[in-house]
Amino acid sequence: MTVRHVPLLIIGGGIGGMATGLALAQAGFEAHIVEQAPEFAEIGAGIQLAPNALRVLDSLGVLDAIDEVAVRPRNLVFMHADTGKHLTTIDFGTAFLERYRQPYSVLHRGDLLDVLLAACREHPKVTLENDRQVVDIEDHTTTAIVHFANGESYHTDALIGADGLKSRARQLLSDDRPITDAYVAYRGALPMSEVSLPVEPDDEIIWIGPNKHLVQYPIRRGELYNQVAVFRSPSYSSEIEHTDEWGGPDELDQAFAGACEQVRTSVTMFNRSRRWPMYDREPLANWTRGRVTLLGDAAHPMFQYLAQGACQAIEDAGCLARQLTKHNGDIDEGFAAYQAERIPRTALVQRVARGWGQVWHAGNDTTTSALRDRVFGRRSADDYTDLDWLYQPIAL
Numbered sequence: 001m002t003v004r005h006v007p008l009l010i011i012g013g014g015i016g017g018m019a020t021g022l023a024l025a026q027a028g029f030e031a032h033i034v035e036q037a038p039e040f041a042e043i044g045a046g047i048q049l050a051p052n053a054l055r056v057l058d059s060l061g062v063l064d065a066i067d068e069v070a071v072r073p074r075n076l077v078f079m080h081a082d083t084g085k086h087l088t089t090i091d092f093g094t095a096f097l098e099r100y101r102q103p104y105s106v107l108h109r110g111d112l113l114d115v116l117l118a119a120c121r122e123h124p125k126v127t128l129e130n131d132r133q134v135v136d137i138e139d140h141t142t143t144a145i146v147h148f149a150n151g152e153s154y155h156t157d158a159l160i161g162a163d164g165l166k167s168r169a170r171q172l173l174s175d176d177r178p179i180t181d182a183y184v185a186y187r188g189a190l191p192m193s194e195v196s197l198p199v200e201p202d203d204e205i206i207w208i209g210p211n212k213h214l215v216q217y218p219i220r221r222g223e224l225y226n227q228v229a230v231f232r233s234p235s236y237s238s239e240i241e242h243t244d245e246w247g248g249p250d251e252l253d254q255a256f257a258g259a260c261e262q263v264r265t266s267v268t269m270f271n272r273s274r275r276w277p278m279y280d281r282e283p284l285a286n287w288t289r290g291r292v293t294l295l296g297d298a299a300h301p302m303f304q305y306l307a308q309g310a311c312q313a314i315e316d317a318g319c320l321a322r323q324l325t326k327h328n329g330d331i332d333e334g335f336a337a338y339q340a341e342r343i344p345r346t347a348l349v350q351r352v353a354r355g356w357g358q359v360w361h362a363g364n365d366t367t368t369s370a371l372r373d374r375v376f377g378r379r380s381a382d383d384y385t386d387l388d389w390l391y392q393p394i395a396l
Contacts, residue, residue: 002152006032009146009156011134011169013040015047015109016296016313017162018116022060023321025125029329032154033120034132034146040117042109044276045189046219046226048204049112051102051391053311056318058102065115070107071218073204078376081209082364084260088376095382100391106204106217108189108224112310134168137161141290158331159292160320162313165279167298173289178279178301181357182236184247185276185304189224190269197262207263208360210369212255214263229267230278230304231255232361247275278303280354283347286339293335295320300346305356306390308349316342349390 008024010017013035021031049057049070057063076090090096092104120126133149137159144159161169165178192201204217211232219226232255233247240246249272256267280301287294296313319342324334362368384391 003145003155004152006154006156008032008158008160009034009144009154010160010162011146012162012164012296012298013037013128013130014042014162014164014296015113015116015310016317017160018113018120019056019060019314019317020160020162020295020320021126021128022062022116022120022123023056023317024324025120025123026060027321027325028125029321029324030125030127031120032127032129032156034129034134034148034154036131036133038131040113040128040130042113044109045187045224046106046215046217046228047109047112047310048217048307049105049107049314050307050311051100051104052394053314054102054105055393056314059318060119062115062119065118066105066107066112069111069115069220070105071202071220071222072103072105073217074200074202075381076104076204076206077200079205079207080373081207081212081214081256081259081263084262087208087373088379089381090384090387091381093382096384099384099388101393106219106226108219108226109310111220134163137169137172137292139172139290139292144291157291158335160295161292161298162295164297165281165301167294169292170287170294170298172292173287173294174284176281178281180236180241180277180279181232181303181354182246183230183232183278183303183357184251185228185230185278186249186252186270186272186274187226187228187276188269188271189219189226192218192223192225195225197265206360207259209259210363211361212259213360214256214259214266216266227266227270228304229256229270241277244275247277249275280350283343283350285343287343288335288339291331291335293320293339299342300350302346302350303353303357305360306349306353308353308390312346312349315345345394 010033021033024031078087136147138145207214215228235246323337327333
């Protein structure tokens with residue numbers, strides 16, 4: 001067996017892993033990133049980056065490159081999916097920028113990864129490897145050993161598991177399983193020239209209604225229109241959870257059959273060859289063991305209702321680099337400080353995301369929907385009170 005020493009190893013070459021490698025390299029650490037896929041690529045279409053994530057990306061020097069391929073929406077508009085009624089608007093203009101010191105941006109997931117990948121490739125302290133499927137991880141308290149499918153192994157002083165929802169690294173710390181809320185997403189983007197709907201090209205629109213929602217916004221400099229349709233599957237059961245027998249295209253049509261015309265028409269434009277069941281996990285009280293720690297979805301997978309999954313992974317990356325620097329490269333102290341700072345915040349975001357999904361998807365005849373519509377209707381477009389906890393700079 002070939003064993004190679006790697007001072008600091010990151011498992012997972014997605015957005016979280018790539019941002020972490022870049023952040024650590026810029027802090028002076030050697031960062032080695034391994035990815036199981038044949039190439040570094042993101043599956044899916046759009047991604048939303050709020051000010052809390054853009055501040056970190058700005059510190060990494062990649063914000064200008066992101067701006068070249070991103071769109072900055074003028075507004076986030078909430079509409080009722082069934083009635084077509086306007087519920088509320090969040091103005092992303094001057095007042096938003098002055099308050100949070102960064103904009104709100106939307107872009108293609110692949111474009112964001114490409115920006116981070118290019119920056120990592122240019123950095124002499126980052127090493128990138130593909131086709132590295134992890135089959136086992138050994139924790140030896142002061143070191144860790146990672147075994148790959150090709151028979152090779154890496155011995156490392158610090159292992160960061162950024163390997164997603166089904167993280168192998170997490171198995172060292174917990175035997176928990178991902179939790180579904182029986183919701184399924186269909187995602188896709190089409191050329192803006194093919195969009196025949198009366199859309200505002202500079203707005204993000206979220207249509208919410210009983211057991212469903214639809215998100216729409218432009219990406220890739222406004223050349224593409226991204227759409228995500230999400231609904232609760234009536235046929236879901238734990239017995240068929242890991243099959244394709246629930247949440248199919250027929251249920252997609254059924255879920256949105258009672259929606260307003262614009263939403264119904266939008267739902268017909270999706271590529272239906274793939275569905276994404278929605279999962280999160282219970283927050284962990286600890287995500288570090290010996291020289292192994294977790295990051296991003298491996299540490300705190302969350303439902304998408306706050307659009308914070310990637311944003312929190314990017315925050316993790318900045319925090320981990322800062323804490324390792326603060327503790328002069330001491331892995332034990334750095335990892336401990338990192339999780340002490342991040343666990344309370346990410347656990348809160350996970351829990352609020354769950355609750356926010358319930359608010360979006362409340363039935364029309366419930367107290368929750370009545371209160372939601374009343375509160376939404378009373379707020380002004382530049383009232384950011386309920387966003388401060390998430391978007392304001394964190395006191396360090």
